[in-house]
Amino acid sequence: MFDELVAAADGARGAGAVGAWARVENAACARRLAAAADILERLIAEAGAIDREQWCIDNWTIAAAEVAAAQGVSLGVASHQLLLADDLRRRLPRVAEVFATGAITYRTVAAVAHRSRLVRDAAALTKLDTELATQLSGWGTLSTEKLHTAIDTCVDRYDPAAVRRTEYAARGRHVDIYDPADGSGTATIEGTLVATDADALDVRLDAMAAAVCAHDPRTAEQRRSDALGAIAHGADRLACACGRRDCDAAAPTASAVVVHVIAREESLRDDTPAMLDGHVPYSQEHEPAGPATTDPAYLMGKGLLPAPLLASKLAATATRQPIIHPGNAAPEPRYRASARLAWFVRCRDMTCRFPGCDVAATDCDLDHTIAYPVGPTQASNLKCLCRQHHLLKTFAGWREVQHCDGTIEWTSRQGQTYTTYPGSRWLFPELCRPTAPAIIDHTADTDSDANEARTLKMPRRKQTRTQAREQAIDDERRHNQLYVDQHLAERNKPPPF
Known part of the structure; x- marks a missing residue:
């Protein structure tokens, strides 16, 4: 056929x-x-x-x-x-x-x-x-x-x-945020709210958008969009973008929300200082600062952030954390990686390293490719895996080989092979420069309490997936039956005499 x-x-x-x-x-x-x-x-x-x-x-x-x-x-x-x-x-x-x-x-x-x-x-x-x-x-x-x-x-x-x-x-109400892979630095929000909540949000966005001064250069729709972003950062008002020193609405409110942006040093400063430790990229906790150049940044787990947005949308008081390439550094003598090594691995990988997964590296576990203590705690033996794929790798038969530049070759339970590369390979290739090869210790005590198989346990369900689906169907049918019974009762009423 x-x-x-x-x-x-x-x-x-x-x-x-x-x-x-x-x-x-x-x-x-x-x-x-x-x-x-x-x-x-x-x-x-x-x-x-x-x-x-x-x-x-x-x-x-x-x-x-x-x-x-x-x-x-x-x-x-x-x-x-x-x-x-x-x-x-x-x-x-x-x-x-x-x-x-x-x-x-x-x-x-x-x-x-x-x-x-x-x-x-x-x-x-x-x-x-x-x-x-x-x-x-x-x-x-x-x-x-x-x-x-x-x-x-x-x-x-x-x-x-x-x-x-x-x-x-x-x-089925929900709110989904989609990040288009077009390098625009924007995202699309789609959702379903209870009508009263939607009306309240609509009114509040209008009020915040109208609170700026008459010199704000943005359109009303742009101000509404920025107002929703301000709410996400915990602000109760929208900062005016007029740029005037005497504008009462110009001062931005402090944000308690932390986001992570990777950017080159020259994208964050007017002058271009020497590269730290021979490497350019930086990890930004909260919001990066300074005027931007043509080089884009990367919003962890979301995509490119163009240079103009890097300068105009992000505050000047960001905490800057340099990413130091480990080079040929020896393994660290512990299971948990140091903050410096962990940040390097997260910024090198950018997302979960399982095929097809885009979970941000900041939301992932650091996984030893060869389980500790046989496998060392060093960059060539560490990668980011979201919790689901970490459990899948540990308990469901997937195997992987990690190379010194961060490339990983996966083999499924049935023998299919897939290759994934660090996310920084295209944006910040300096981070993919090979690190020291993993030193395998075949004499290590695999029964140690530090063994990864002992630290990661498989959570168990209270209900199987089938039981949960059956219960959901029962609940919806019960609700529908009330509607059917009411409809039949109305239809079968005798006519008035």
């Missing part, structure tokens, strides 16, 4: 070729999700899989890590794909068959899986799956809202308590 789709697309032209290759793309996506479901099934069939269900890093997370590494995406993205793959494999096999032909898109099957997830009865689910498989290919031109309505109509026919009610959306 897939080969036939490719052959048809090869022979198509113009808009026909666009549609034909879109169908190939859909069919390839279906096969990708099926491969992800295979990984999960293989893990669940392994010896010891039942015990892992109580682990914080359970079978699901282990499978998601393999899916994430294979595509270079985050654990969250991979977990969402795995949830859809599992639904298509276990709950919606007829819909999966249609998806495999390329007739429907990822967006469509994701909507079907989400909006039918509350259906519990096996017979009802089979009927729903069959009906949707018949209808879906004709719904390709529907808008998102109309697609949801069509799916909900089918769900309501077989299980009214499984329809996902609009008023239940408050449980």
Whole structure:
């Protein structure tokens, strides 16, 4: 089937070729999700899989890590794909068959899986799956809202308590912050708030934006944006940007929030002094200072900060911490790295070093690639791993080899290999200059209390992931049933006489 789709697309032209290759793309996506479901099934069939269900890093997370590494995406993205793959494999096999032909898109099957997830009865689910498989290919031109309505109509026919009610959306309220990889130094915020909180925030932003003097050069929308940033820093007002000494609104309020920015020394000062210890980069706790040059900085875990923003948005009273390259320094005689070594490793790596992970280095553990005390506490044996990937590496069978320049070669449980490089490789390559090779001590006491395997314990779940999902479905169905019962009672009332 897939080969036939490719052959048809090869022979198509113009808009026909666009549609034909879109169908190939859909069919390839279906096969990708099926491969992800295979990984999960293989893990669940392994010896010891039942015990892992109580682990914080359970079978699901282990499978998601393999899916994430294979595509270079985050654990969250991979977990969402795995949830859809599992639904298509276990709950919606007829819909999966249609998806495999390329007739429907990822967006469509994701909507079907989400909006039918509350259906519990096996017979009802089979009927729903069959009906949707018949209808879906004709719904390709529907808008998102109309697609949801069509799916909900089918769900309501077989299980009214499984329809996902609009008023239940408050449980999904959230605030997400996205950092576009365009070097603009800005971020996008998307969220859902309770209406009263949203109204209060809207009013407060307007009030703060209006409190500056008439000479402030920013637009009203820019002031509202900056006001939200001021709130994030704990300020109760927005500092005016007019630059006038006599402006009562010009003085900025002190911030108790700490952010970390890496910048070259010449980006922070008017003059260009000699490089400290032969190296340029600096780590900034809170906010960097001084006029900027053309060199961008890096906001830890978020991305580039252009030079103009470095100068205009960040305060002049920042604490500066030089990053000292360890060179050929000997290992430190302890498990926990010194502050100086730890800051070097964090600024060299910038993020978690597992394939596809972008967790900021400041939110990561420092992991010994070769466990201490056999492996030393030195730069060539240390890397940043977020807690999830630290646990995954320690307990779930991933192996790695670390090179002196910070490059890491990962090998998965099934033998796939991936290479990750320090984040500073492209921005501050000086930090990737090789350090002294790790000195392995094969005579070390591996039963020592300092052994990393003893210091990092696998947290256990109070509920398995399956139990938590079932409880969430129970709660939502219970809420929906109240709505259904009330609706039926109103509909069945006798007419007044």
